[in-house]
Amino acid sequence: MTEEIIIAGFGGQGVLSMGKILAYSGIMQDEEVSWMPSYGPEMRGGTANVTVILSDEKISSPYLKVFDTAIILNQQSMDKFEESVKPGGVLVYDPNGITHHPTRTDIEIFQIEGNKLAVKMGNKQIFNMVVMGAFLKIKPIVKLENVLAGLKKSLPERYHHLIPLNKEALKIGMDNVTPFKVANQVAHN
Amino acid sequence: MSELKLMKGNEALAEAAIRAGVDAYFGYPITPQTELIEYLMNEQTEKRTGMVCLQAESEIAAINMVYGAASTGKKVFTSSSSPGISLKQEGISYLAGAELPAVIVNVVRGGPGLGTIQPSQADYFQSVKGGGHGDYKLYVLAPSSVQEMSDFVEDAFDIAFKYRAPVLILSDGLIGQMMEKVKLKPQKKRRTDEEVIKECGSWATTGKTKNRERNIITSLDLQSEKMEARVHRLMKKYEQMEKEDLRFEKIQCDDAEYLIVAYGSSARISQKAVEMARAKGIKVGLLRPITLFPFPKKQLFKLADQVKGMLSVELNAGQMVEDVRLSVEFKVPVEHFGRTGGIIHTPEEILEALEQKIINNGTIRHHKTRESSIL
Known part of the structure; x- marks a missing residue:
C-alpha cells in the first residue's frame, strides 16, 4: 500500500501539523513515511501545503505532481490542486470559504464542515483533526489507536491532556463527512 | 539500541x-x-x-x-x-x-x-x-x-x-x-583531552608537551619547494580518497538501456521517474553518486558500454553533467535536465526529458547543435 497525499490550505490552519500527525501515525504502524512541506514566502501568511506519503515500501520521491488524495482547505488550494488528483482518487474539502466547488467527475469528492464543527466543539484549533477524521473515514490507512499513539509521541507532555479532545474531533470528522455530487451543468463547463 | x-x-x-x-x-x-x-x-x-x-x-x-x-x-x-x-x-x-x-x-x-x-x-x-x-x-x-x-x-x-x-x-x-x-545511533562519549592528545598529538596544538617539537598549524610556506611538497601531499590524499573512499549507489542498472545520473534530492525524485519508466517498459537505471568527490568516473565509463545514453538530472542549469561527460569520454550522448530558481522537477518532467533528450533523440542528435538544456 502506498498513499500519496497533498494537504493544502492557509498558513495557520494546521496543515503542516495534520501532515505531521499522519506521518507519525504511519510510523506507529511501522510504515515508511515522508513529509515534504512547501516553505518560504508561502508560509508567511499565504497558502501552505505539505506532501505526505505513507507506504509499506521504501519511498522514492518525496515530491510529487499527482496524488491519491488531496485535502483542500481554501479556494487557492482548490484552484491549484484539484487537477493534481489521480483519476479515481479522492478529494476532501471544507466548503467554508469555497466559492468555486470542484467539478471533476473522474474522482471521488467529499465535503467536511471542519470549521463549523470545530467552532461547535468550542475549539477552532481542533479544526484540522476534524478534517483528518473525515479523511480517515474515507481512507482508513492508519488506525485510530495509532493516531492517538502518534499524538502522544509528537506532542510535548504538557499538551497530553488535549489528546481526548483530539480523539473526539477525529470521531466527529468521521461521522460528518458527506459525498459531494458534481452537478451536471457545472461538470460540463 | x-x-x-x-x-x-x-x-x-x-x-x-x-x-x-x-x-x-x-x-x-x-x-x-x-x-x-x-x-x-x-x-x-x-x-x-x-x-x-x-x-x-x-x-x-x-x-x-x-x-x-x-x-x-x-x-x-x-x-x-x-x-x-x-x-x-x-x-x-x-x-x-x-x-x-x-x-x-x-x-x-x-x-x-x-x-x-x-x-x-x-x-x-x-x-x-x-x-x-x-x-x-x-x-x-x-x-x-x-x-x-x-x-x-x-x-x-x-x-x-x-x-x-x-x-x-x-x-x-x-x-x-x-x-x-x-x-x-546511541550517544557516543566526547573524547577526553588525553584521547585527543593520543590521537592527534603528532600535529595538533594540544598544549606544551615534553619531548616533542612544537606543532605549528599554518598553510603558509614561502619556500617554493616546501609548498610544492605540501601540494603533492594533498594530491596524494585525494588519490587515496578516490581509491578507498568512493561511494555510489546503483539502482536497477543491471539491465538498463538508459541511465539517469543524479545525487541528493534529485536522485530521490529520479528514482520515481525510473519506476514510472519501468512501468512503461523502458529499461532505465539510476546511478547515484554518494560522494561527489571522489566521483564514480570508472563506473560511468563502464556503464557507457551498456547504455544508449545518459541524463544528468540536477536542480541547476547543468553542472555535474560536465563530469558525467568527462567520465564517459563521449562514448554515449549525455544530456542535462534540471529546474532552477527553487522550482523542483517532478518525476513526470524527468521522464519526459529522458524521452525527449535521450530516447527519441538518438538518431537526429548529431545533426543538431546542442540546445539549451534548461526547461
Whole structure:
C-alpha cells in the first residue's frame, strides 16, 4: 500500500501539523513515511501545503505532481490542486470559504464542515483533526489507536491532556463527512 | 539500541552531531538551514555532552572559529546555506591548506547572489571544483534522505580525521526541510583531552608537551619547494580518497538501456521517474553518486558500454553533467535536465526529458547543435 497525499490550505490552519500527525501515525504502524512541506514566502501568511506519503515500501520521491488524495482547505488550494488528483482518487474539502466547488467527475469528492464543527466543539484549533477524521473515514490507512499513539509521541507532555479532545474531533470528522455530487451543468463547463 | 524518530533533515543532522560526540559547532543562521543551529541551541548541548554551540557574528567568523578549534584536534563543524558558504570559502581553503579535519554542511538554496530560499543543487561546481583558492579538493558527501543526513555526520568526521582534511556534506533545502523516519545511533562519549592528545598529538596544538617539537598549524610556506611538497601531499590524499573512499549507489542498472545520473534530492525524485519508466517498459537505471568527490568516473565509463545514453538530472542549469561527460569520454550522448530558481522537477518532467533528450533523440542528435538544456 502506498498513499500519496497533498494537504493544502492557509498558513495557520494546521496543515503542516495534520501532515505531521499522519506521518507519525504511519510510523506507529511501522510504515515508511515522508513529509515534504512547501516553505518560504508561502508560509508567511499565504497558502501552505505539505506532501505526505505513507507506504509499506521504501519511498522514492518525496515530491510529487499527482496524488491519491488531496485535502483542500481554501479556494487557492482548490484552484491549484484539484487537477493534481489521480483519476479515481479522492478529494476532501471544507466548503467554508469555497466559492468555486470542484467539478471533476473522474474522482471521488467529499465535503467536511471542519470549521463549523470545530467552532461547535468550542475549539477552532481542533479544526484540522476534524478534517483528518473525515479523511480517515474515507481512507482508513492508519488506525485510530495509532493516531492517538502518534499524538502522544509528537506532542510535548504538557499538551497530553488535549489528546481526548483530539480523539473526539477525529470521531466527529468521521461521522460528518458527506459525498459531494458534481452537478451536471457545472461538470460540463 | 537505536531510536526511531520523525525528524527534519536539518534536525537529524544536528542530533547526530551531538550523538557522535562532536566537540563544537560554530554557525550563523540562514534559511533553509536554520533548524540545525536552532535544534542545537534548544538541546543545550553544553549541558548534554559539553559540546560548545556558538552563534558567531558572521559566517566568516564561524569558519575561522572552526579553524582555531580544529587546530587543537577537536571534532568541530559549521553549517550554512549557499550565500553563507560562499563567505566561508577563504576559511575552507585555509583548512585544506593547513590540513585540518573539519566538517562543513551546506543546505543549498537557489542562487546566484541571495537567490531564493527554496531547494537547489547549484553549488555543485563550488563544492567539487574548489570554491576557495588554490590546489585543493573537498571530500563531498551528498545525502539523499533524512537517515543519511544523520548517518553521514559520523562518516564525515571519520574521513576528516583519516585524511586530516575538510569534508563537506552537501545537502539542499528539500532534504533539510523534509521529515522522514530516522534511526538514531546511541550517544557516543566526547573524547577526553588525553584521547585527543593520543590521537592527534603528532600535529595538533594540544598544549606544551615534553619531548616533542612544537606543532605549528599554518598553510603558509614561502619556500617554493616546501609548498610544492605540501601540494603533492594533498594530491596524494585525494588519490587515496578516490581509491578507498568512493561511494555510489546503483539502482536497477543491471539491465538498463538508459541511465539517469543524479545525487541528493534529485536522485530521490529520479528514482520515481525510473519506476514510472519501468512501468512503461523502458529499461532505465539510476546511478547515484554518494560522494561527489571522489566521483564514480570508472563506473560511468563502464556503464557507457551498456547504455544508449545518459541524463544528468540536477536542480541547476547543468553542472555535474560536465563530469558525467568527462567520465564517459563521449562514448554515449549525455544530456542535462534540471529546474532552477527553487522550482523542483517532478518525476513526470524527468521522464519526459529522458524521452525527449535521450530516447527519441538518438538518431537526429548529431545533426543538431546542442540546445539549451534548461526547461
